[in-house]
Amino acid sequence: MIRFQQVSLMRGIKPLLDKVDLVLNPGDKIGLIGANGAGKSSLFAMLRGELHPDQGDLSYPPTWRMAHVAQETPALDRSAIDYAIDGDVHLRKLEAELAALEVAEDTPENGNRIGELYGELADADAYTVIPRAETLLAGLGFQPEQMYQPLTSFSGGWRMRLNLAQALMCPSDLLLLDEPTNHLDLDAIIWLEDWLKRYPGTLLIISHDRDFLDEVVNVIVHIDERKLKRYGGHYSSFERQRAAQLVLAAGMIEKQQRQRAHLESFINRFKAQASKARQAQSRIKALAKMEETAPLRAAAEFSFTFREPLRSPDPLLTMDAVSAGYRFDDDQGKPVEKKILDNVKFSLQSGQRIGLLGINGAGKSTFIKTIAGEIAALAGDAEFNKGLAIGYFAQHQVEMLRHSESALWHMMKLAPTVREQELRNFLGGFNFAGDMATRPIEPFSGGEKARLALALIVWQRPNLLLLDEPTNHLDLETREALTEALAQFEGTLLLVSHDRHLLRATTDEFIIVADGEVKPFDGDLDDYKLWLYKTKLASKQAAKA
Known part of the structure; x- marks a missing residue:
């Protein structure tokens, strides 16, 4: 078992843990949660022996x-599959010893050791390691031809997948995973869930994906007020238990009651109107969730709302026989078109709330970029209403911020004629108060930068939100704040996310991007999970044939 006995830990002058006692049992699957900066990664570093309790x-x-998952991936010419197998350090050590002995002097001692090594390699499953690694990499989204490409050919996100593959290839009794879903799409997350459910050892996960935690863990450890508190059950069970505790504290319900009244007012005004029926349904979902965890959300540090759009044209846009993709010059300087989607027929009506589904590389981001005007359609007719006002959050939105400048600078660039105090007040609503609004954002956490990117979108009062993986850097509390804000958003929403809780709570219908097409998906996320299994099974059978 893992035992903490009166553990205290400081980082610099900041106390993270104070005389903590905790016992975790062998075979537990534990979700480690807490606010950003609470000490989750430091606790992992203690378990790895990189930090020691004070x-x-x-x-x-x-x-x-x-x-555990390495945070850096060396730029090697080594193939992806070899790099993944390198995670089994014991196996690689045996292989290296055998290779050295087979070219060494032929002595009785060496011969005996070679025989022993073949037996040890069999015990280490050396003869099934390649198919095991191929299965693992396929589950994480790698195509067969990618598995034998060098590491230098992969982007940072794909290299992080390879680091995860290394950790999963390593036979272990204790597995530490820090935000393993951050660089995965939904099909890879579903595969990883199933893999972790079968993992026989003790598992500790830091994650801000509540559905992932609900599927995998049976224990929650919450870092709060420099203490570790153990809760039996998954994340939703933890929320209910913690909400029950907080309800005993005075004054925590008042804020929630105001939010509830706002939602009920909208539902009562618009649930009978066909044009607003979908939005009313989203508010009803949010209200049901709010009733269950009211005290918990009332105690949360952060919340915000999207401002009402200035206008709501209908339809917002139409696409007819559109081809979407990329134009670039080849090595000889000749213009080339790479078509990702073909013959797209799509219209977006005011008030629609759509979740966009599809496996990695199918073209979801390409579709959103085409709507956002980031790339031009290759062919076909795309008409955009003159009153269309788009708020676009790209997958790499955080990287597009100017890190040497402040949050206030970003706001002043966006709204140069608005009084500074008004902009400061607005930023304060996103927890950028005082000096934090005027300091360069470079040292900000990924979550803080993502929060700033959201603030810039909210200021513009869009009537169409295009959100491509908006939760990647957000902690659980900020994700929940975004979920509530989107549920109350008065405009139109098109959302790509691997966060199933966000998709369920804020969208009313799904479209799927697959095989170069964009088409309605008749079902919910459970149906999509079944579709993924059938699709992967069919591709495996085709590969065997």
């Missing part, structure tokens, strides 16, 4: 083998 004792069986 006081007390942290222990687990010395015979346990530990695996």
